[in-house]
Amino acid sequence: MSDLPALAPATKHNHARCVRDALDTAEAVCARRGARLTALRRHVLELIWRSHKAIKAYEILDQLAGEIGAARPPTVYRALEFLMAHGLVHRVDSLNAFVGCADASHRHDAQFFICDACGTVREIDDVTIGRAVSRGAERLGFEVERRMIELHGRCGSCQ
Amino acid sequence: MSDLPALAPATKHNHARCVRDALDTAEAVCARRGARLTALRRHVLELIWRSHKAIKAYEILDQLAGEIGAARPPTVYRALEFLMAHGLVHRVDSLNAFVGCADASHRHDAQFFICDACGTVREIDDVTIGRAVSRGAERLGFEVERRMIELHGRCGSCQ
DNA sequence: CGTGAATTGTTATATTATTACATAGCGTCC
DNA sequence: GGACGCTATGTAATAATATAACAATTCACG
Ligand SMILES: [Zn+2]
Ligand SMILES: [Zn+2]
Ligand SMILES: [Zn+2]
Ligand SMILES: [Zn+2]
Numbered sequence: 001m002s003d004l005p006a007l008a009p010a011t012k013h014n015h016a017r018c019v020r021d022a023l024d025t026a027e028a029v030c031a032r033r034g035a036r037l038t039a040l041r042r043h044v045l046e047l048i049w050r051s052h053k054a055i056k057a058y059e060i061l062d063q064l065a066g067e068i069g070a071a072r073p074p075t076v077y078r079a080l081e082f083l084m085a086h087g088l089v090h091r092v093d094s095l096n097a098f099v100g101c102a103d104a105s106h107r108h109d110a111q112f113f114i115c116d117a118c119g120t121v122r123e124i125d126d127v128t129i130g131r132a133v134s135r136g137a138e139r140l141g142f143e144v145e146r147r148m149i150e151l152h153g154r155c156g157s158c159q
Numbered sequence: 160m161s162d163l164p165a166l167a168p169a170t171k172h173n174h175a176r177c178v179r180d181a182l183d184t185a186e187a188v189c190a191r192r193g194a195r196l197t198a199l200r201r202h203v204l205e206l207i208w209r210s211h212k213a214i215k216a217y218e219i220l221d222q223l224a225g226e227i228g229a230a231r232p233p234t235v236y237r238a239l240e241f242l243m244a245h246g247l248v249h250r251v252d253s254l255n256a257f258v259g260c261a262d263a264s265h266r267h268d269a270q271f272f273i274c275d276a277c278g279t280v281r282e283i284d285d286v287t288i289g290r291a292v293s294r295g296a297e298r299l300g301f302e303v304e305r306r307m308i309e310l311h312g313r314c315g316s317c318q
Numbered sequence: 319c320g321t322g323a324a325t326t327g328t329t330a331t332a333t334t335a336t337t338a339c340a341t342a343g344c345g346t347c348c
Numbered sequence: 349g350g351a352c353g354c355t356a357t358g359t360a361a362t363a364a365t366a367t368a369a370c371a372a373t374t375c376a377c378g
Contacts, residue, residue, distance in 0.1 A: 082356095133288055149292075
């Protein structure tokens with residue numbers, strides 16, 4: 001595994017450690033469920049975690065091609081499908097892109113704060129927002145199954 | 160203009176009237192701003208309003224082709240761009256599709272409740288949800304510029 | 319009318335994602 | 349160990365979504 005200097009996030013933290021933790025959690029989650037975190041899937045997850053930005057499927061594809069030779073779209077999309085199914089990665093619909101889940105220990109929807117200046121995606125799960133949505137849904141007689149909440153703007157360091 | 164029976168929404172209402180109102184509002188909004196609601200743009204808006212479902216750009220394209228002859232993607236995407244710029248249409252990112260704005264009198268983000276069974280999209284603008292998001296953002300020091308809030312599930316009649 | 323700006327037409331291409339089928343790996347039963 | 353069945357991966361083709369670049373037309377305004 002190579003070093004990861006160029007793509008580190010804006011927030012100051014030990015990102016190598018941050019990635020290692022994410023991969024360890026992924027191993028644990030998959031082990032617990034009898035799911036196979038294969039070399040390929042693990043590699044894709046690692047690429048996603050190289051930054052706290054959302055990464056596009058074809059960027060993953062290009063990086064894979066540079067590292068392990070030929071890679072085709074289905075390879076990437078299948079890995080992403082697996083990682084999303086196990087809650088290790090979220091899809092950011094407003095960007096057609098993917099980001100590592102900040103709390104992969106349990107499946108969840110979350111809210112994403114996306115800085116349009118630096119690209120950093122910050123995931124939180126705010127119960128107040130969740131409750132507000134639930135009450136709105138209730139008034140409409142609507143049964144919510146999946147929440148997609150993505151807020152675009154400027155993060156603290158980019159204002 | 161043809162009749163609109165097949166695509167009427169689940170909720171019982173006078174949909175012909177509903178469409179007419181939407182077009183009238185659009186005329187008014189554009190007049191007020193000196194924007195030109197050309198025949199093409201008006202036609203696209205009307206196609207979008209034929210149902211309360213989100214419609215895909217290429218569905219619009221197909222319908223235009225059937226009605227006025229050749230139509231190319233840029234034609235549709237440009238009309239959509241105009242309609243969105245003037246708040247007459249919203250894009251539903253989680254569907255790559257477009258829906259008529261339920262309250263085009265003023266520009267806004269809103270929340271969309273999307274029934275995955277019947278496809279109906281219900282737009283509301285719930286201040287409670289907006290406030291919850293604002294407070295979440297404030298705690299992160301994040302400045303929100305655009306809110307994408309799309310809730311998938313089942314509407315009342317599809318449960 | 320003449321002019322410039324906005325709109326639309328047209329061709330090509332970029333970007334994102336899936337289908338369909340072939341091959342390879344891997345655990346289990348006998 | 350070998351046959352079987354399941355999961356994962358490889359590969360080719362194509363579908364679905366969106367934009368770029370430039371030409372032709374239309375339209376408001378003077
Ligand atoms: Zn990190
Ligand atoms: Zn998450
Ligand atoms: Zn209606
Ligand atoms: Zn609206």
